[in-house]
C-alpha cells in the first residue's frame with residue numbers, strides 16, 4: 419500500500435518507519451526543514467529505542483521524506499494525519515494543525531484517498547475533517563475519513579506499534595475498513611511475527627483488530643488515556659494515605675494488583691503523570707464532556723491529585739532540608755519518564771523550577787534528556803540557573819540531598835557507598851520508589867520515598883550535628 423504520514427514528530431516518525439517495516443511504501447511529510455534534513459541523513463531527532471535501526475533499514479527504499487503535502491497526496495492511497503493537537507488556553511485540544519493539513523489535502527486531491535486521523539482528537543473530529551474537506555473544494559466522492567487512534571508509549575514506541583494489544587479503527591464505510599485491514603494485516607494475521615529479521619518484541623502472535631464507528635474510536639482514545647491517568651492518581655491518593663498511617667504503597671499495589679480484575683500495571687505511585695499526552699488529553703476530555711452537557715468531575719479529581727503530587731514531593735524536600743535557600747541539590751532524571759529524552763510536561767522540570775525559585779542550587783543529570791531540559795529550563799527559569807553533570811556521582815558532589823525524579827534503570831542500580839561518600843548530607847528523596855527503604859537505611863541514607871515511611875539511620879545521623887532533622891521528628895516518622 420502507498421501511505422503518507424503527515425507530521426513526522428513522535429507518532430508520525432514511529433508510524434512511518436513501522437509502516438515501512440510492515441512492507442508498505444511510505445512518504446513521511448513534515449514542515450520543519452531541520453527535522454527533514456536530519457531524517458534524510460538517517461538521523462533520528464528523538465531518543466527512542468530501535469527507531470534508528472528501523473530508519474536505517476528502510477530509508478531511501480520503502481521510506482522517503484518530503485515537505486510537500488501535494489506530493490504525498492498524489493503518491494499515496496492512504497494519508498495518515500499525525501500532527502500535534504496541543505492544549506489550548508481553554509483546555510480544549512487545539513486542532514489548528516489538523517485543520518491546516520486537512521485544507522492542504524483538500525486542495526490537492528484528484529483521485530480516491532483514505533484520510534486517517536491518528537492524532538489524538540476529540541470525538542467528532544472526523545466529521546469536522548469531512549466538512550473541511552468539502553468546504554475546501556474536495557468532492558465527497560474522492561475521499562473517506564477514518565479514525566485510527568495511536569496507543570504507543572514513548573520509550574517503547576516501536577515495540578508498542580509492532581506488538582500492539584489492539585488496533586482500533588473507526589470507519590464509516592467498507593472502503594476504509596478494507597484499506598486499514600490491509601495495512602495492518604501483517605500484525606493481525608501474524609505474518610510479521612514469523613519473519614526472521616523481526617524487531618524483538620514481546621512474542622505476540624496476532625493483534626486484536628477492533629472495528630468501530632469513528633465517534634467510538636475517538637472516544638476509545640480519550641477513554642484509555644483518562645482511565646490510565648485515573649489509575650495513577652488513584653494510587654497516588656492511596657500512597658498519601660499509606661504514608662500517614664504507616665502503610666507501604668508497594669505492598670498495597672502487590673496485594674491489590676493480584677486481583678486479575680485490577681492488575682498491577684499503571685499503579686506505580688510517584689510524582690504524578692506528565693508527558694505530552696495524559697495532562698492535555700485528560701483536560702481535553704473534560705472539555706469535551708462539558709461541551710456535550712455531562713459534568714465529568716471525576717476527571718477534575720484526577721488532575722487535582724496529579725498536581726498535588728508534585729507539591730507533596732516538594733513538601734518532603736522541605737521536611738528533609740528545612741529551609742531551601744542556597745541548599746545544594748542533585749537531581750537524577752529530567753525526562754517525564756524513562757526511555758525518552760522528552761521533557762514536555764515533565765514533573766521533574768516542574769520540581770526543578772520550583773526549587774530554583776526557592777533559591778536552591780541544582781546540579782542535574784539525565785542519561786539522555788539534558789539538552790532538551792536545558793532549553794526548557796532556560797525558557798522557564800533563565801539560562802545557567804541549573805548546572806548539568808556528566809554522571810550521577812559528579813552531580814552528587816557535596817550536595818545536601820539527591821532527588822530521584824525519573825525511573826531510569828541507571829538510578830535503580832547506583833553504587834550506594836560511592837554515592838554516600840560524595841554527598842555533604844546523605845539525604846535521598848526518591849520520587850519513583852526505586853529502592854527498598856531498608857536497603858537505603860542499611861546504606862546509611864535518610865531516605866524519603868512515596869507512600870512509604872521515611873527512614874532515618876539515627877546512629878549515623880547523631881554523628882552529623884549539622885543535619886537539620888530533629889530526632890523527635892525522626893522517631894515520630896518511624897513510629898508512624
Ligand SMILES: NC(=O)c1ccc[n+]([C@@H]2O[C@H](COP(=O)([O-])OP(=O)(O)OC[C@H]3O[C@@H](n4cnc5c(N)ncnc54)[C@H](O)[C@@H]3O)[C@@H](O)[C@H]2O)c1
Pocket residue numbers: 424425426427428429430447448449450453500501502503515518519536537538539568569570571572694695
Ligand atoms: N507522543 C506520543 O507518545 C503520542 C502517542 C499517541 C498519540 N499521540 C498524539 O499524536 C499526535 C502527535 O503527537 P506527537 O507527540 O508526535 O507530536 P509532535 O509535536 O512530536 O509532532 C508533530 C509534528 O507535526 C509537524 N507538523 C505540524 N504542522 C504540520 C504541517 N502543516 N505539515 C506537516 N507537518 C506538520 C511538526 O513539525 C511535528 O514534527 C498528538 O495528537 C498526540 O496527542 C502522541
Ligand SMILES: O=c1ccn([C@@H]2O[C@H](COP(=O)(O)OP(=O)(O)O[C@H]3O[C@H](CO)[C@@H](O)[C@H](O)[C@H]3O)[C@@H](O)[C@H]2O)c(=O)[nH]1
Pocket residue numbers: 538568569570571572573643646650683684685686687688689690691692693694695696699754755
Ligand atoms: O504506574 C505509572 C505509570 C506511568 N506513570 C507516569 O505517567 C506518565 C505517562 O507514562 P506512559 O503512559 O508510560 O507514557 P506516554 O508515552 O505518555 O504514553 C501514554 O500516552 C500516549 C499518548 O496518548 C498513549 O498512546 C499511551 O498509550 C499512554 O500510555 C509518565 O510521567 C509516567 O512516569 C506513573 O506515574 N505511574
